Amino acid sequence: MRxxxxxxxxxxxxxxxxxxxxxxxxxNPSLVAKEGLTDYKAVVKQICSxxxxxxxxxxxxNETEAMIKQAREIAAWAPNVVVKIPSTNQxxxxxxxxxxxxxxxxxxxxxxxxxxxxxxxxxxFYVSPFVGRLDDIGNDGIVLVKDIVDAYKKYDLKTEVLxxxxxxxxxCAAAAKAGAHIATVPYQVLMQMMQHPLTDIGVARxxxxxxRALR
Numbered sequence: 001m002r003x004x005x006x007x008x009x010x011x012x013x014x015x016x017x018x019x020x021x022x023x024x025x026x027x028n029p030s031l032v033a034k035e036g037l038t039d040y041k042a043v044v045k046q047i048c049s050x051x052x053x054x055x056x057x058x059x060x061x062n063e064t065e066a067m068i069k070q071a072r073e074i075a076a077w078a079p080n081v082v083v084k085i086p087s088t089n090q091x092x093x094x095x096x097x098x099x100x101x102x103x104x105x106x107x108x109x110x111x112x113x114x115x116x117x118x119x120x121x122x123x124x125f126y127v128s129p130f131v132g133r134l135d136d137i138g139n140d141g142i143v144l145v146k147d148i149v150d151a152y153k154k155y156d157l158k159t160e161v162l163x164x165x166x167x168x169x170x171x172c173a174a175a176a177k178a179g180a181h182i183a184t185v186p187y188q189v190l191m192q193m194m195q196h197p198l199t200d201i202g203v204a205r206x207x208x209x210x211x212r213a214l215r
Contacts, residue, residue: 001176004053004184006164008032008043012187013050019190024053026106026128026164026184028084029060041077048078056106056126056162056184058084067094075103082125084108087115092122099123106162116148120159126182131175132165141165142174149179169193 004024005016008031016022025047032043044057055078059070071083071094082104085091095105099122106126107119111134119127129148131141141163149161162182163175169192175183185193 001180002053002182003172003190004056004162004182005190006031006166006184006186008035008037008047009187010043010046010050013047016187016190017050022190023051024055024182024184025051026056026084026162028058044074044081045077048080051080054080054082054104056082056084056108058108059086062088062090064090064093067091068097071098071103071105072101082106084128085124087111087119092118095119095122095124108164111144113144113147113151116144116161117151120152120157124159126160126162128162128164128184130165131163131171132167134165135167142171142178145175145180146178153179 002023003021004026005013005022006026007013008027013025029040032040037043048055057074059067061067061070074083075081084106085094087107087110095107098105104125106128107124108128110116110127110129116127116129129141129144134141134144145161145163152159160181162184163180164184166172166183166185166189169189172183172185172193
């Protein structure tokens, strides 16, 4: 499974890449605004220049023709841009049009198996089930991820499953066990994934023993 960062923070992205584990980014206007930035296009283009893998950037209109027009504009920002389209009836039509133009789409805000199935059939490159938001309303987001992965394998659908709305390290581990191709995680979760108190205790003990050995 690959790891993407869900952020618009350039320093976080640079650090994730330096760690050697981050291969892509997902972002949206809300994440850009969170960083106090206003030029969405400029931020996405900067991220694309840093990240070798795909960068998912979201449309911010709802009407079908407007989404198609904006999606084509976003796709032209950089070669590694993937356009995020919502899991709606209008979005499905947009995905099918863009797929014919060989524009890669990340079908976002996916909450049901049927949405994921239709998105793949329409030609989505990624489908993003939102794990945490489903858990918030008492559903099991990881079960949805596994069901989608199993169906794609059974019917040889090439769409990749990108587990989104990851809230904690266990979500990421569970998504990997469920067969997700990618998990997109906040930077804080990425940092937490390597943390364990026994590791810290062990490192401190080894260093202390070494210091004593040198006396």
